[in-house]
Amino acid sequence: MTNIKKVSELAGVSTATVSRTLKSPDQVSQATREKVLEAVKAAGYRPNWLASSVKSGRSNTIVVLVPNLVNPFFMRIIGGIEQAAQEKGFSVLLGDTQGSPEREHEYASMVLTNRADGLIQLDHSFPFSAADADLAEDLPMVSVCERIASEKKYPVIELDNYAASRALAHHLLGYGHKHFAAIVGQISSQIYRERLAGIRSVLQEEQIPFEQAQITGGAYTIEAGIAGVEHLLSLPQRPTAIFCFNDDIAIGAVHAIKKAGLRVPEDISVVGFDNIKVSAFIDPPLTTVDQPAYDMGRRAVEVLVSQIRGEPLVRSKEVLPFQLIERESSGPAPL
Amino acid sequence: MTNIKKVSELAGVSTATVSRTLKSPDQVSQATREKVLEAVKAAGYRPNWLASSVKSGRSNTIVVLVPNLVNPFFMRIIGGIEQAAQEKGFSVLLGDTQGSPEREHEYASMVLTNRADGLIQLDHSFPFSAADADLAEDLPMVSVCERIASEKKYPVIELDNYAASRALAHHLLGYGHKHFAAIVGQISSQIYRERLAGIRSVLQEEQIPFEQAQITGGAYTIEAGIAGVEHLLSLPQRPTAIFCFNDDIAIGAVHAIKKAGLRVPEDISVVGFDNIKVSAFIDPPLTTVDQPAYDMGRRAVEVLVSQIRGEPLVRSKEVLPFQLIERESSGPAPL
DNA sequence: TTCGCGCATGTAAACGGTAACATTGACACA
DNA sequence: TGTGTCAATGTTACCGTTTACATGCGCGAA
Known part of the structure; x- marks a missing residue:
């Protein structure tokens, strides 16, 4: 595994300079910057995401609990979630729960163990186990479509x-x-x-x-x-x-x-x-x-990420517009 | 954030003992074990997954590249992937690529940065960018349905x-x-x-x-x-x-x-x-x-995980059985 | 009694980064 | 010439765990 130290030796600088070159290049003189980037390339170095995350304490990951992967409606929501998450620099962990509480507990606990920073629930249950419930008190959690069954009101993106x-x-x-x-x-x-x-x-x-x-x-x-x-x-x-x-x-x-x-x-x-x-x-x-499944997913991420960032909650409930689509499966009542 | 140190102080032991109590309890005497577990509970302690992963160098995560989330066939594969991954202690990062090479590159690079240990490709393209290609040489990668376009032959789970x-x-x-x-x-x-x-x-x-x-x-x-x-x-x-x-x-x-x-x-x-x-x-x-979409997903994970573990590759190509389902959209040719 | 073994625990060094703080040197200005 | 400033870089502590190694202690054998 090529690490930052190897690169720093190769470039003849300290590890801090390598780190700076990659994270805040304007703090580094052009000469060393070039030297470092060359060493990075030569060594085939890629920063270890786990290491930087442990330092920052953030995984930049959200976990999505889905009751049923094959439901195309959920998948459209998740498409919106994915898109918005990527734009905001988050990745999406998939939690296919099949409606099983044990599975929900397991995935939900990822937020407790720093594996994820927040969670989006597409089902209506409170996903944490009884043992985790008190720890889950102030964790970033948002639900889409369904309202989470708990005393505490988590934000929800829903339809009227x-x-x-x-x-x-x-x-x-x-x-x-x-x-x-x-x-x-x-x-x-x-x-x-x-x-x-x-x-x-x-x-x-x-x-x-x-x-x-x-x-x-x-x-x-x-x-x-x-x-x-x-x-x-x-x-x-x-x-x-x-x-x-x-x-x-x-x-x-x-x-x-x-x-x-x-x-x-x-x-x-x-x-x-x-x-x-x-x-x-x-x-x-x-x-x-x-x-508007896609937008509901997008919006859920926006709300969740602002929660993760500790920003104050604007609305705890967002209602998105529906549209009646009249097609041919409905018609005049038989006489 | 309650960390292992806080727990160790609460229990009056060293951090090593706390770690041992949770990871290999048989190395700890029953008396201290109980003491520690009580402190864990009292502090509401959950081990930081990021930290243990950085130590082990493994993220126990696989990333799945899907061209299209709303395709129910892909979702059945992913259902199998999810299930098998969970059984093996892995989680699944979702990579909705929409067929875009840039997106593929981005998700694929997660394997280079230790964000994931391996990747499953549901599309047929080689997902790494040209810049990453040489680094990607020996990375665990498996494709399902489609064969990955590259000189190196990656394992594939497919249909005849x-x-x-x-x-x-x-x-x-x-x-x-x-x-x-x-x-x-x-x-x-x-x-x-x-x-x-x-x-x-x-x-x-x-x-x-x-x-x-x-x-x-x-x-x-x-x-x-x-x-x-x-x-x-x-x-x-x-x-x-x-x-x-x-x-x-x-x-x-x-x-x-x-x-x-x-x-x-x-x-x-x-x-x-x-x-x-x-x-x-x-x-x-x-x-x-x-x-057999579900089984294809399962099998893909099994092959991928054995690759991640460095086990030798048994077969680079697995062909799963298909079944012709005769229903009513086909019938005798018109005269 | 002494030695050695082994269990239970502690100490401290990793893992791979980041960032606060320290250092160096060049330069401007009095 | 001396002083202050600032940019560029180095040193080092730290994030939260894990684990190799060290320590201490009890106990059985010689």
Whole structure:
């Protein structure tokens, strides 16, 4: 391993001069600078990142906790995280948790051991173990989409899920639908509550009933969408419009509806959430709510980095704009 | 920051004893061990990972270069990488390159600066900059799917693309197709050459022509699939079967074919590659080649870690099995 | 009783940088 | 000529661990 000492000997200067040449070249005379740079090149020297980090006490790394890597919506967020992190000189450690608390604990503890300076949580759980909880008190942590379940309020970058659900509901009401159902994702999350509340508020205003039996699901997967539709089609009153809490669920729902010999949207309208890439290209293209995933990731990094730098928190909650994307999976209610 | 010194003072022992208690407890008497562990708990001490890494010279980190985060096939590979890395005590740094050489250089250089111990490349380029190339000579690097373009042969975990393409070709020939086309992904890659060679070899055996005009594309995207079909439909002889070099392209192709008023597979059969999740649930479900993406990721880590440990290389090339998944996007050639 | 062995622990030198402080010398100015 | 200033460089302490080596002590064997 070529280290700074070898370079300093090669150049006939002290290690400090080598360090200065690389970190603050203007403090070094041009003559020695050239000498040193030549020695650096000759030795093939690259500064040891671990060593400088240990000195500075900062790893310039953030860890991102993702419940599911294959979800393209999360990946778009992570794309934004990556981009912003790189611009700010941070690198991104990937923490694929698969929803397992043990995994979350493990990744979260990286912030306690100086392996990372902060963490971004894409799920809604408080990621630290009970043993670490008190140490985690003032650590830089930001959540995206979901709010972290803890007394302390960590900053969150989110969507106005309530308003977005209301927009979807109004969209479907406009088509004359009267029988609604929902296939939800993770239960007990903030998203679950807000979206459901949004739907309920609109339906209540119109005096349209919306019972617990019409709410099914429990995971953000295609399979959950299929199972959800199978359940809903077995109900005495078949819904004519289904809210799916993400596009994966909606894709499964559309698939199952067609498989049952029904048509989308002629028999049942389906709306999703997230606007993942493929949603525009399935048959029929999905009506959905676009979330600015990339920007949410970017923003999360900006907030996190300012926390890491110890800057005061401006807002603990940022709500980014959604956009209702009307496509062909929703249409007039059947007569 | 609570460090080992604070703990040692609290426990009334030396820092060495604290370190030993945590790293090799059997060298410490039970009495002091308990004393130390209590002090650790009282101080809320967590060893500084940066410091131990600088000492050991190993970061126990690998960096993964991905051309495109939103591609679910890559994400399945990365899922396998993550899992295996965690089991082996490594963490994963994410390098979203977007195909940009500068980004690749930047991430690759992390291995030179001890920020990572090795790298996994999912693209086919040699990721180091020209300036770093000679230093990169003996660095642990493994590629998945694609072979790295360099004189030195780095280990690669791949699929038998030639045989898989032959299988797809035979599948379509069995349906009586005579007019083929291909929408390819990245040109100039190993995959491009092998898959095309596989297709060509089968068609040649059957004396079926396959001209350059029938080969289009250039990116692994839905849009490329759409553009590809638009081009192919403008040809004097319309193909009855299209090889798409991944499922995203195939999804775009199916979309465009339907949009043109044609049916899949009655008018045109479409086959893909990768077997991403959604392929089974679009209309019609895609015939495709399943790649064991997760296992490829796992295997890549195993090979990489053994390289990092300096173990001798067993095989420089591992070929994992594919599986032809016959679904409904392929069928009998139209009369 | 003395010697030697081995366990438990302490001391201090690493690891590879960075940066505060010290030193040197050139130069300007009185 | 003496003094002060400043730029360029060297010296050295330090970041937080780990670990080779040193020390001390108890105990069994001779």
